[in-house]
Amino acid sequence: MPTITRTFIKAAMLYFAAGLLTSFLVSARKLLNLPAFLDAMMPTYLHMLVVGWITQLIIGIAYWMFPKFSKEAPRGDERVGWAVLILLNVGLILRIIGEPFNIGWMLPISAVLQLFAVWMFIIVIWPRVKER
DSSP states (O other): OOOHHHHHHHHHHHHHHHHHHHHHHHHTHHHHOOOOOGGGGGHHHHIIIIIIIIIIIHHHHHHHHHHOSSOOOOOOOTHHHHHHHHHHHHHHHHHHHHTTTTTTTTHHHHHHHHHHHHHHHHHHHHHHSOOO
């Protein structure tokens, strides 16, 4: 298994744990008398689970399992794969910080970074799935 795939999977597992913990805290906020800002974490924890966990897990496994590009570079340009990992995670972290604290400038930057990550993933994986 390539290092980049292991990194995607490890990051996905961290977001899975963080998303479930945040879900618990949001659900139990009133019962445990936790701070009110946790109510603003509802869309954030969903994003952590869907993009942070599920999407990263899928990208990591796809990067590893899809057909080889060539013998010299079986997964294409690996730098693009690392850029996808970095952009996706920086975007997620900006959202996790910006959304509950209502830091308006972070959300558009987060969305753009995640959009670039998705497009870069498509660029790196497309040659591996097209008909030869």
